[in-house]
Amino acid sequence: MKNQEPNFSYIESLSGGDVAFRARLLEVLKSELPVEIADFKSLIRDHKFDKAAELVHKMKHKMALLAMDGAYELAVRFENELSEGNPELLSDFNGILEKMTTFLSRLTKI
Amino acid sequence: MNCIIIDDEQTSRVILSQLCAQQEDLHVVGEFANAIQAIKYLNQEEVDLIFLDIHMPDFSGFDFIQTLKLPPRIILTTSDTSLALDAFEYECIVDYVVKPVTLARFEKAVQKARAFVPTTTSSTVTVPKAKSGISDKFFYVNIDRTLIKIDTDFVNVIEAKGDYILIKTQAKEYRVHSTLKKILDKLPVDQFLQVHRSYVINLMRIVDIEDNSILIEKDVIPISRSKRPELMRRLDLL
Numbered sequence: 001m002k003n004q005e006p007n008f009s010y011i012e013s014l015s016g017g018d019v020a021f022r023a024r025l026l027e028v029l030k031s032e033l034p035v036e037i038a039d040f041k042s043l044i045r046d047h048k049f050d051k052a053a054e055l056v057h058k059m060k061h062k063m064a065l066l067a068m069d070g071a072y073e074l075a076v077r078f079e080n081e082l083s084e085g086n087p088e089l090l091s092d093f094n095g096i097l098e099k100m101t102t103f104l105s106r107l108t109k110i
Numbered sequence: 111m112n113c114i115i116i117d118d119e120q121t122s123r124v125i126l127s128q129l130c131a132q133q134e135d136l137h138v139v140g141e142f143a144n145a146i147q148a149i150k151y152l153n154q155e156e157v158d159l160i161f162l163d164i165h166m167p168d169f170s171g172f173d174f175i176q177t178l179k180l181p182p183r184i185i186l187t188t189s190d191t192s193l194a195l196d197a198f199e200y201e202c203i204v205d206y207v208v209k210p211v212t213l214a215r216f217e218k219a220v221q222k223a224r225a226f227v228p229t230t231t232s233s234t235v236t237v238p239k240a241k242s243g244i245s246d247k248f249f250y251v252n253i254d255r256t257l258i259k260i261d262t263d264f265v266n267v268i269e270a271k272g273d274y275i276l277i278k279t280q281a282k283e284y285r286v287h288s289t290l291k292k293i294l295d296k297l298p299v300d301q302f303l304q305v306h307r308s309y310v311i312n313l314m315r316i317v318d319i320e321d322n323s324i325l326i327e328k329d330v331i332p333i334s335r336s337k338r339p340e341l342m343r344r345l346d347l348l
Binding site for chain 1: 118119120121122124125128129132165167189190209210212213
């Protein structure tokens with residue numbers, strides 16, 4: 001079973017103990033993701049699925065950064081289907097976004 | 111090697127910048143959230159290596175490469191695994207790294223860039239023209255922060271107007287902050303000729319020529335005395 005839960009394993013492997021880098025990366029993640037989620041939801045509401053798929057493309061990279069392998073695979077499928085006008089995986093994808101948001105919001109002190 | 115990073119995601123730029131910082135010979139001299147900013151920078155500065163995201167809104171990494179007359183070494187970074195074959199059509203692309211980038215994979219790509227020697231005899235790396243000839247068929251101009259693609263075949267005349275040039279195509283006129291010299295560098299040399307200090311013309315669009323002027327569509331373009339011999343040499347006279 002591939003991992004759906006966010007964790008720091010990838011970020012740790014990159015940082016090599018560089019605390020400042022780790023803090024900066026998480027800070028950027030925390031600021032970028034909510035904007036992308038808001039834009040994504042707005043595009044879904046407007047049924048602009050091809051544009052929404054572009055944001056899924058961006059957000060799936062963030063899933064990889066949080067080592068969410070299973071979520072990443074679902075996002076790849078969702079991106080492909082959404083670009084063809086099929087939002088069937090939306091509910092699953094929203095669930096992943098929620099997990100990421102909760103995870104990042106708990107990082108009060110990085 | 112001086113390098114720049116072009117990626118619309120700040121997280122990617124932060125990661126690549128960190129990875130570059132771990133290599134003694136890599137110096138990040140610029141980070142850009144879109145290709146337009148990078149093109150502006152590269153109009154002024156030269157770099158040895160570009161880390162380039164393919165998947166960017168409005169202007170893809172491939173579009174960006176097409177705008178470069180003399181592209182440096184490029185390492186593509188992308189979450190999209192399906193474009194690798196397209197990527198290696200470009201001689202300047204030395205590697206294709208799938209995100210999320212790991213340190214080992216990054217180091218391997220940089221090693222390829224260090225060892226990269228273009229197969230052409232020129233010391234510069236070139237965009238392939240054999241595939242479609244596309245790089246000679248169009249160029250981009252920056253107007254109000256939008257890059258507009260202009261097909262060279264549809265350009266009639268380019269006129270210098272102080273700090274600007276006026277690009278007159280069959281359908282429209284574009285006022286661009288540039289010089290005739292800069293635009294000439296982007297145009298196919300066999301198709302365009304400067305016939306006057308203020309005018310470059312598309313030789314394919316000439317209607318007729320009188321002693322000191324050329325008619326192109328409805329525009330009468332003066333010919334400098336010094337440019338006339340070159341013009342006559344380039345015309346296919348009976």
